[in-house]
Amino acid sequence: xxxxxxxxxxxxxxxxxxxxxxxxxxxxxxxxxxxxxxxxxxxxxxxxxxxxxxxxxxxxxxxxxxxxxxxxxxxxxxxxxxxxxxxxxxxxxxxxxxxxxxxxxxxxxxxxxxxxxxxxxxxxxxxxxxxxxxxxxxxxxxxxxxxxxxxxxxxxxxxxxxxxxxxxxxxxxxxxxxxxxxxxxxxxxxxxxxxxxxxxxxxxxxxxxxxxxxxxxxxxxxxxxxxxxxxxxxxxxxxxxxxxxxxxxxxxxxxxxxxxxxxxxxxxxxxxxxxxxxxxxxxxxxxxxxxxxxxxxxxxxxxxxxxxxxxxxxxxxxxxxxxxxxxxxxxxxxxxxxxxxx
Numbered sequence: 001x002x003x004x005x006x007x008x009x010x011x012x013x014x015x016x017x018x019x020x021x022x023x024x025x026x027x028x029x030x031x032x033x034x035x036x037x038x039x040x041x042x043x044x045x046x047x048x049x050x051x052x053x054x055x056x057x058x059x060x061x062x063x064x065x066x067x068x069x070x071x072x073x074x075x076x077x078x079x080x081x082x083x084x085x086x087x088x089x090x091x092x093x094x095x096x097x098x099x100x101x102x103x104x105x106x107x108x109x110x111x112x113x114x115x116x117x118x119x120x121x122x123x124x125x126x127x128x129x130x131x132x133x134x135x136x137x138x139x140x141x142x143x144x145x146x147x148x149x150x151x152x153x154x155x156x157x158x159x160x161x162x163x164x165x166x167x168x169x170x171x172x173x174x175x176x177x178x179x180x181x182x183x184x185x186x187x188x189x190x191x192x193x194x195x196x197x198x199x200x201x202x203x204x205x206x207x208x209x210x211x212x213x214x215x216x217x218x219x220x221x222x223x224x225x226x227x228x229x230x231x232x233x234x235x236x237x238x239x240x241x242x243x244x245x246x247x248x249x250x251x252x253x254x255x256x257x258x259x260x261x262x263x264x265x266x267x268x269x270x271x272x273x274x275x276x277x278x279x280x281x282x283x284x285x286x287x288x289x290x291x292x293x294x295x296x297x298x299x300x301x302x303x304x305x306x307x308x309x310x311x312x313x314x315x316x317x318x319x320x321x322x323x324x325x326x327x328x329x330x331x332x333x334x335x336x337x338x339x340x341x342x
Contacts, residue, residue: 008224016223022233026066026241029074030083032091036120040095043117045088045124046079052086054341055154056125058118060145062137063094063109063249066241070135072234075227081329085338090121090130097246105248106144106256107271114145118152131155131341132282136295137162137253143263143303144270147279155340156282156309157333160295163303164264165257167296266306280307283340285333286314311340 028044036043059079061067070091071079082089092114097104104112122130132153134142139161146153219236222228262268267276284307288297297316304312313336317327 011224013223016219016229018229026068026234026237029071029077030080035124036117038113038116039098039101041113042093042095043120044091044093045121046083046091047088048083048086050086051088052338052341054087054338055127055130056088056090056121057082057131057133057337058121059089059091060114060132060134060138060142061091061093062135063141064137064242064245066238066243067091067093067135068234068241069238072238073231076231076328078329081334085334087131087341088125090117090124092117094243096243102246103248104246106252109249110141110145110148111271114141115149118145118149122152128152129154131157131337133157133159134161135159140257140263143277143280144275146282147275147277148273150279150281153280153282155285155337156280157285157287157337158300158303159287160289160300161286161303162257162295162299163301163306164261164299166261166264167299263306264302277303277306278308281309282307283311283336284309284313285336286312287333288314288316289318 030046032044032046034042035045059067059070061070071077074080079089079091094109094113118130118132122128129152132142132146132155134140134157136159139158140163142156142158143161143163146156219229219232222232256262256268256270260268262275263277266278267274269275284304286300286303288295288300297314301314304314315330315332317330
């Protein structure tokens, strides 16, 4: 027994040190093909081994994070699960903004990136509709796009997606100051071309884990398990993989979402077009996480009352903001998607 304990301790410390020294870059775990590009943003196509013939799944991730979390490891991959179910999978990856993209705001992200990539996916798949899956702020973009183009979106899946920005934790004091015009953050953002990825990372860390040591204690506790250590490394790597944000987009996020909270009214104007969430009649599947301190379910679920969809499902999964990656897609969601994708 003593010998086994000593072996486990050696393996634990060896795994801990090797993981911290690992500098390998993330690589996709499933074959993919680039089929569309705009500056550094790309549309990837993943082909299933056995196609089910259903409409494809289009994944829209946040524009401030790299989407590697959707394909973290071979064993923990939402992309892999959709492929296993036989779906053609398309992923829009927002890249580092180039200097010439500095004026890209909310309207431009939708019209220059989301819209042409969705149309490319439809043309590539030979289908007239698709299932649009949005994650976090990517889900917010997906909701707005679905309101503007409801004829393309048969199924709308939103994961830990902020809708009521008035409830976002720790924002109340400065949001009130914004509304009272006591501070002029939009004015500041208008004069910034690109916000570096490091500033995005520090800002997110301040909101979620200002004292960042508990993940390392978790690693030290289970570093003898190579599979756990590999998953921990890739997940920790993703938490630091932010991308720069254009000043124009930061200004729009603050003005439309934080200051005016336009999604709660259900209707607003964007670049001369009316965005009305009542236009959304898609089958809607909304997922929140039980212990998500960044986007609690109360921030996501107001969407259910602002769409015209008659088929609406709200599910809460265990864990935190990114727990869907760890636990995977539920059988209920798989059955629901199969039923409405034929």
